[in-house]
């Protein structure tokens with residue numbers, strides 16, 4: 001088949017140029033603009049990457065108009081229904097679902113890396129007890145690079161493998177310790193006999209005083225939430241990890257950068273913001289006034305947990321989380337949970353409102369996840385930290401993919417300069 005080309009013409013006398021058009025396995029074609037500057041002396045301008053593919057990837061595919069999300073080709077609905085989180089982690093990292101032996105080996109390795117260096121634990125006492133968990137998580141994960149020097153040669157495949165295992169294995173321990181630190185309870189060491197998710201719940205909610213047995217329905221809900229958050233192609237935090245990694249920075253530092261980016265309310269911090277918002281609205285009778293404030297753009301009021309750069313349809317993860325939410329509330333005898341009812345009422349009103357319809361604003365993954373977390377007994381300030389724990393799998397898979405990509409270069413965007421042109425220095429006494 002003949003090479004597809006896009007012809008770019010100019011009105012300023014610059015001769016037209018042909019740019020190659022690249023085709024993926026599915027999804028929109030992309031115009032390869034790499035030669036543009038060399039041939040024309042011009043850059044492209046795309047703040048927020050509205051029309052820019054920043055890399056080539058084979059991990060996660062999203063069709064935002066149809067509400068499709070696939071990890072390595074498998075629909076998210078099937079993975080959430082049938083898989084454990086570590087099975088999905090293996091798939092995301094390796095490209096294929098594991099057979100029984102591969103899964104056993106993977107689980108065994110992850111399980112045996114769950115402890116953290118004893119000295120790392122001292123980092124926690126440097127933080128205030130009321131520090132936000134994301135601040136602590138960012139600091140402690142960044143500090144891992146000071147402890148595991150033996151796995152930070154990014155050019156060595158085995159080193160990359162080991163650091164991936166360490167991050168996936170230690171994030172639940174570090175996240176649970178972050179929670180324990182804020183409550184003043186003792187840190188719980190991991191229990192290797194437990195599954196990844198049960199071990200996390202045990203380290204979060206167990207104490208040395210009594211036996212802790214996770215409820216299987218709640219444990220399954222947590223497993224599903226982790227699966228739904230495991231990867232989401234080139235979002236802000238993943239792009240941050242890739243950009244940090246493009247300079248050759250070590251993987252622990254890159255994941256800490258990803259955690260920092262995830263924290264923002266437009267990204268992973270939205271789950272926390274949704275719960276705060278529901279608390280503020282408080283009662284269904286206050287919804288119309290709130291929606292009016294959103295529409296009037298009054299004081300930057302936004303319906304948190306709604307809208308997405310890519311999904312212009314219902315986020316498939318939100319559908320699955322809404323179902324999980326029903327199951328969890330049923331199990332806990334909280335069917336009449338005030339916040340859940342309020343969220344359903346808010347969703348209904350928003351989906352029927354022309355402001356949201358016109359802008360294709362639908363509930364995203366964060367709209368219902370907070371209600372599930374809250375029902376599981378997780379405090380609001382920990383919500384985004386759990387998102388980070390799950391997303392670490394995606395971050396590390398994307399980081400590994402970037403390192404081995406032959407097209408990989410240090411990420412170095414250019415700019416449209418709009419500042420002062422050259423002018424001469426004026427001594428302080430002569431400045432007006």
Ligand code: CMC
Pocket residue numbers: 235265266267268269270294301302303304305306307308309310359361364365366
């Ligand atoms: N509530 C009210 N208006 C909204 C919302 C919202 N949640 N989201 C977008 N809009 C409006 C926005 O004001 C704009 O209106 P106008 O055309 O009149 O200026 C229009 O919709 C387009 O929005 P945008 O900001 O240009 O869209 P974006 O693709 O740049 O932003 C977003 C996407 C997710 C940052 C944004 O929808 C948002 O801030 N949502 C609330 C926060 C949230 O739930 N974030 C979680 C995203 S999913 C999980 C994750 O990524 O971590």
